[in-house]
Amino acid sequence: MNQSSSQTAFPQAEEGKVKVKNPWYRPVVIFLAAVITMGIIIMVAISVVQYKPLHQKYKYGIVLDAGSSHTSVFIYEWPAEKENNTGMVRQKHTCNVKGKGISSYSNNPKGAGASLQECMQEAKQKIPTHRHHETPVYLGATAGMRLLKMENEEASENVLDSVAHSLKGYPFSYQGARIITGQEEGAFGWITVNYLSENLRKPTGTLGALDLGGASTQITFVPQQEIESHDNSINFRLYGNDYHLYTHSFLCYGKDQVLKLSMGKKLESTLKDDVLRDPCFHPGFNFTRTVQSVFNTPCMKEVKMANENFFHLGLGDWSQCQQSIRKVFNTSFCPYSRCSFNGVFQPSVDGDFGAFSAFFFVMDFLNLTSDTLAGTKQKLATYCSTPWKKMTENHPNTKEKYLSEYCFSATYILTLLEDGYKFTSDNWKDIRFIKKIGDSDAGWTLGYMLNMTNMIPAEAPDTPLMPYGGYVTFMLLFSLLILLLLLLAYMYFRRSTRTAQKDII
Numbered sequence: 176m177n178q179s180s181s182q183t184a185f186p187q188a189e190e191g192k193v194k195v196k197n198p199w200y201r202p203v204v205i206f207l208a209a210v211i212t213m214g215i216i217i218m219v220a221i222s223v224v225q226y227k228p229l230h231q232k233y234k235y236g237i238v239l240d241a242g243s244s245h246t247s248v249f250i251y252e253w254p255a256e257k258e259n260n261t262g263m264v265r266q267k268h269t270c271n272v273k274g275k276g277i278s279s280y281s282n283n284p285k286g287a288g289a290s291l292q293e294c295m296q297e298a299k300q301k302i303p304t305h306r307h308h309e310t311p312v313y314l315g316a317t318a319g320m321r322l323l324k325m326e327n328e329e330a331s332e333n334v335l336d337s338v339a340h341s342l343k344g345y346p347f348s349y350q351g352a353r354i355i356t357g358q359e360e361g362a363f364g365w366i367t368v369n370y371l372s373e374n375l376r377k378p379t380g381t382l383g384a385l386d387l388g389g390a391s392t393q394i395t396f397v398p399q400q401e402i403e404s405h406d407n408s409i410n411f412r413l414y415g416n417d418y419h420l421y422t423h424s425f426l427c428y429g430k431d432q433v434l435k436l437s438m439g440k441k442l443e444s445t446l447k448d449d450v451l452r453d454p455c456f457h458p459g460f461n462f463t464r465t466v467q468s469v470f471n472t473p474c475m476k477e478v479k480m481a482n483e484n485f486f487h488l489g490l491g492d493w494s495q496c497q498q499s500i501r502k503v504f505n506t507s508f509c510p511y512s513r514c515s516f517n518g519v520f521q522p523s524v525d526g527d528f529g530a531f532s533a534f535f536f537v538m539d540f541l542n543l544t545s546d547t548l549a550g551t552k553q554k555l556a557t558y559c560s561t562p563w564k565k566m567t568e569n570h571p572n573t574k575e576k577y578l579s580e581y582c583f584s585a586t587y588i589l590t591l592l593e594d595g596y597k598f599t600s601d602n603w604k605d606i607r608f609i610k611k612i613g614d615s616d617a618g619w620t621l622g623y624m625l626n627m628t629n630m631i632p633a634e635a636p637d638t639p640l641m642p643y644g645g646y647v648t649f650m651l652l653f654s655l656l657i658l659l660l661l662l663l664a665y666m667y668f669r670r671s672t673r674t675a676q677k678d679i680i
């Protein structure tokens with residue numbers, strides 16, 4: 176039997192000696208299986224880390240900017256998972272409170288709280304109900320309330336109590352209503368513009384901040400020189416970088432207060448006359464005002480006039496207007512190596528600046544946001560000399576108060592920037608007149624909220640493994656690769672089995 180079987184044509188098929196090779200034992204297949212398993216594990220792991228943002232939940236915050244001229248309610252939103260990253264918070268909605276600023280309610284404090292109702296109701300609708308209770312609400316009052324506090328502290332407290340009471344009546348998380356300092360107003364404005372420009376986590380330069388309100392104005396930037404006065408220096412650490420800022424807020428140098436100051440100075444020189452001839456107003460402008468409406472401010476000593484009323488007449492002379500505005504800056508003394516005005520230290524301006532609030536409203540209305548300094552002056556001179564009649568005909572939909580004051584306001588802006596802050600025709604182009612960056616308004620409110628909610632950490636937070644786009648591409652390529660490997664493995668398996676079967680046959 177042994178002999179006969181040794182003579183067969185197919186010795187492999189010999190009984191007892193046939194061995195079908197199992198393809199899974201081959202090292203290549205083991206390797207492929209290992210790669211596939213590892214690939215799947217890596218994909219699952221990355222998915223767990225990266226999947227979170229796909230299920231974004233938004234959080235919200237509300238800040239009320241109680242300015243001297245009016246109050247605005249800002250609603251911010253940000254993805255809950257990414258709250259410590261720069262550029263994540265955006266403005267969802269704004270609401271302008273009807274009527275004047277809260278400081279105008281000094282004789283009727285209850286009215287201040289009541290005035291907020293409409294906008295706060297709107298906030299309730301804009302923010303999903305299940306988020307209401309965890310949405311912080313802050314009210315920050317600026318220079319109008321600083322002035323009221325100087326004039327009548329009790330009245331200012333009553334107004335603040337009234338707005339606090341009103342805000343506590345909503346389902347949000349009330350966090351306080353207070354007068355913020357000029358330093359805070361400057362520093363938070365700077366944080367806002369640099370947060371929105373995503374300058375804070377990069378080693379690139381920062382943007383200085385120029386804010387012009389009705390009652391005060393702020394300048395904030397990173398200076399090249401040492402800051403000689405303690406009051407003007409602010410240091411903070413954001414996302415792992417140290418910032419040394421220069422900031423100053425000039426109370427009474429908002430555009431509405433400066434208008435009063437310069438009119439008051441002109442009235443002083445015409446004590447007995449009941450006519451104020453004003454080069455900062457258009458020719459043909461003629462308005463009867465009360466003397467009290469000019470002197471009703473703690474920014475100026477009241478001057479006794481012969482009459483209660485006066486006629487405010489426009490002359491439309493830009494260069495005379497600038498001469499009169501220069502008088503509100505005291506440059507006769509400086510206890511430091513250099514000053515802006517009124518004996519306030521200021522290092523030389525450096526880098527790019529964002530100029531917002533009334534800087535923007537005024538320069539944008541006059542189409543002066545991108546001219547040279549000389550060009551701006553020339554256009555302004557022509558603008559101021561335009562007859563008032565023509566102005567009202569050309570701009571029937573513009574508020575008359577604003578329209579009548581643009582010549583004055585723009586002349587003040589130019590004088591403040593050039594004579595006050597010492598911008599020159601060379602670095603004029605570094606001033607960007609801006610309203611918004613992306614969806615969000617430039618102003619102190621966003622920076623204030625980021626700070627109060629600890630959303631800008633001192634040290635840089637962890638970043639996701641890779642950007643979202645990169646992650647999707649990576650996952651796609653990786654899936655394709657795994658598919659390819661599976662296909663290869665399958666083809667290899669088929670071939671090996673076929674060879675084995677052939678071998679058996």
Ligand SMILES: Nc1ncnc2c1ncn2[C@@H]1O[C@H](COP(=O)(O)OP(=O)(O)O)[C@@H](O)[C@H]1O
Pocket residue numbers: 241242243244245276317318319387388389390391392429430431532533536537577
């Ligand atoms: N469209 C506009 N045109 C001109 N000025 C404007 C416009 N909108 C607002 N303003 C002015 O901007 C200034 C805003 O100041 P505000 O923030 O109320 O005061 P402050 O910051 O000093 O407390 C006011 O002088 C207001 O009249």
Ligand SMILES: [Ca+2]
Pocket residue numbers: 242243317387388389532
């Ligand atoms: Ca303001």
